Amino acid sequence: MARKTGSHSDITGPRVRAAAQTLFARHGFAAVSMRQIAKDVGVQAGALYLYTKDKQSLLFDLMKGHLEELLEAWQLHHPNSIGPMEDLEAFVRFHIGFHADRQEAVFIAYMELRNLDDDNFSVVEGLRKQYENVLGGILKNGQDTGIFAVPDTKLATLAVIAMLTGVNTWYRDGGRLDRETVQSIYWDMVRNSVAA
Amino acid sequence: MARKTGSHSDITGPRVRAAAQTLFARHGFAAVSMRQIAKDVGVQAGALYLYTKDKQSLLFDLMKGHLEELLEAWQLHHPNSIGPMEDLEAFVRFHIGFHADRQEAVFIAYMELRNLDDDNFSVVEGLRKQYENVLGGILKNGQDTGIFAVPDTKLATLAVIAMLTGVNTWYRDGGRLDRETVQSIYWDMVRNSVAA
DNA sequence: TGTCTATATGAACATACGTTCAGTTCAAGA
DNA sequence: TCTTGAACTGAACGTATGTTCATATAGACA
Incomplete structure (x- = not known):
């Protein structure tokens, strides 16, 4: 072009x-x-x-790009499973860190879903599900090996992701709490909420 | 009129x-x-x-009405503090139940904040803060009396609310899990994440 | 130097927007 | 039966929208 x-x-x-x-x-x-x-x-x-091509593509490219980058970054950050507890901690810290660096993209990615046309929505929805499955797999693995005690892994997945993504509504670099503190506090809460 | x-x-x-x-x-x-x-x-x-009066007022009236109803309903559901643990359980169950009944209003209330003009935003923001303070007060009370162990009550408040409100993205009446089950599972997770 | 082409303009297109208002309708009260 | 006035229409207002396109510009290559 x-x-x-x-x-x-x-x-x-x-x-x-x-x-x-x-x-x-x-x-x-x-x-x-x-x-x-x-x-x-x-x-x-x-x-x-x-x-x-048009305004719609502009939105779609932003969302698709963001989610692909998210999945790639996770692969890079944690390429192999170590164990449920370690994987979960890595996920929590990664999610908070990655999202803190891309507040605009994150905001768009879950506020503008309804403005995607049908085909574009399917693609984005697929990528989003892929990311949810990362956490879902970790929780399921921990549940199966008795390290976690979650009555319903699907529900726990969504609950944890909602909690982590909620950080974006208030976290700002240079605010009262630095990034590592936030990551640690959230890791404590998540661990307590799923540990056996 | x-x-x-x-x-x-x-x-x-x-x-x-x-x-x-x-x-x-x-x-x-x-x-x-x-x-x-x-x-x-x-x-x-x-x-x-x-x-x-105009389109803006239509949005404002919906959001203000919803939040006022929310605060009233909480007062009605749990007019007096019993104890931090009981208050927190009541809050978790109330929040999930109330929000499940008003998915549209909830969705609007936190997706359309940026479309409020300045004055209207202040009003709505004030009501939202009032509701956050309900949970904030419970957590602080529990922390002070040693029943909860949250390193930062402000942060815990936002984390819990984000987690609970996330229910709205997937819960539907008649779905795989009924309302009471969802309430109980979330109550378990919340209790575990803040209990001392 | 002259040609080519990516980059950009700015006017135009048809359509849609929020809002206003003079005028119509019609049920209720006198 | 006549009057009143709330409820509503339909057209119009100025402005904004996404998108297209003929035209201009100006740097790179031959």
């Missing part, structure tokens, strides 16, 4: 996505116009269509 | 709010037009302005 030699830009595409991400997170997908995005990029609205 | 004797309606106002609530919950405030709401009510768009 762009490029041939080292021409002008190559960074305008990313700048469009960055502007869209900030605006979507702040005001919501439906409330943001292509003209507002263009203004933030420093370009006219028509030029955006050199970098995205 | 309406009425004098038993004239025609008196129920059209509520019907407008009901239609708005369903549509806002399903598609988001910004994505719903006054004409769509009117269509669901069975009336032309102009007629809506007999029952609401």
